[in-house]
Amino acid sequence: YEDFIMGYKPSGEGFELQNGIFYKFCQKASNNQEVPYFFIIDEINRGEISKIFGELFFSIDPGYRGKKGQVKTQYQNLITDTTEPFYNGFYVPDNVYIIGTMNDIDRSVESMDFAMRRRFAWEEIKANENTGMLDELQEMKDEVVEKMKRLNSAIWDENTETGIEGLNVAYHIGGSYFSKIQLYLNEDHSNKNAAYRHLWENHLKGVLFEYLRGSANATENLKMLEWVYYNGNVQ
Numbered sequence: 001y002e003d004f005i006m007g008y009k010p011s012g013e014g015f016e017l018q019n020g021i022f023y024k025f026c027q028k029a030s031n032n033q034e035v036p037y038f039f040i041i042d043e044i045n046r047g048e049i050s051k052i053f054g055e056l057f058f059s060i061d062p063g064y065r066g067k068k069g070q071v072k073t074q075y076q077n078l079i080t081d082t083t084e085p086f087y088n089g090f091y092v093p094d095n096v097y098i099i100g101t102m103n104d105i106d107r108s109v110e111s112m113d114f115a116m117r118r119r120f121a122w123e124e125i126k127a128n129e130n131t132g133m134l135d136e137l138q139e140m141k142d143e144v145v146e147k148m149k150r151l152n153s154a155i156w157d158e159n160t161e162t163g164i165e166g167l168n169v170a171y172h173i174g175g176s177y178f179s180k181i182q183l184y185l186n187e188d189h190s191n192k193n194a195a196y197r198h199l200w201e202n203h204l205k206g207v208l209f210e211y212l213r214g215s216a217n218a219t220e221n222l223k224m225l226e227w228v229y230y231n232g233n234v235q
Contacts, residue, residue: 029093044100127172154228
């Protein structure tokens with residue numbers, strides 16, 4: 001809360017009240033209400049959102065936006081600047097849009113309570129639809145995307161509803177993993193076979209093993225996925 005909204009921080013020989021990043025962002029937005037402001041929180045489920053937002057937990061709800069949803073912050077009585085836009089109370093301006101990202105198979109997703117979930121619209125971004133980060137592979141992009149799609153179909157195929165029991169599309173491997181092949185490619189990509197091997201051994205094999213840990217036929221399924229990765233479709 002102290003970093004996000006407001007809190008006392010060391011200053012010189014003592015402490016002073018300082019505004020947090022979201023508070024300052026809303027100040028800017030309140031002074032330019034004709035322009036939309038987007039506040040992006042990556043891995044939003046990693047923090048305890050209700051504690052970070054504090055009393056603003058309700059203010060981000062569309063029904064409580066603007067001055068009608070004005071609330072007193074924990075430090076409201078210490079704000080002495082009468083020109084401050086939130087002198088009489090804080091609110092989230094109508095032109096502020098909060099975007100949070102998360103991986104929905106992370107264990108920490110469970111800690112995000114339903115009261116917070118209700119305050120957001122949800123949009124699923126599937127691994128096979130998000131390949132822009134592979135553009136830097138240039139002539140190799142299509143080949144890498146095909147390999148990624150083939151592996152993901154073996155994990156779980158949405159069209160046929162077949163794949164590894166216990167897994168689904170949330171377990172698909174995305175472009176962020178496959179983009180790591182750039183760590184191993186030389187300038188002319190002449191070593192791509194070795195790069196593919198390093199990508200599997202150093203990045204893909206480990207995460208797939210964690211997906212399969214404790215499941216039936218885990219060893220056999222991992223070998224099957226390795227075959228698909230290197231050679232082609234499921235046999």
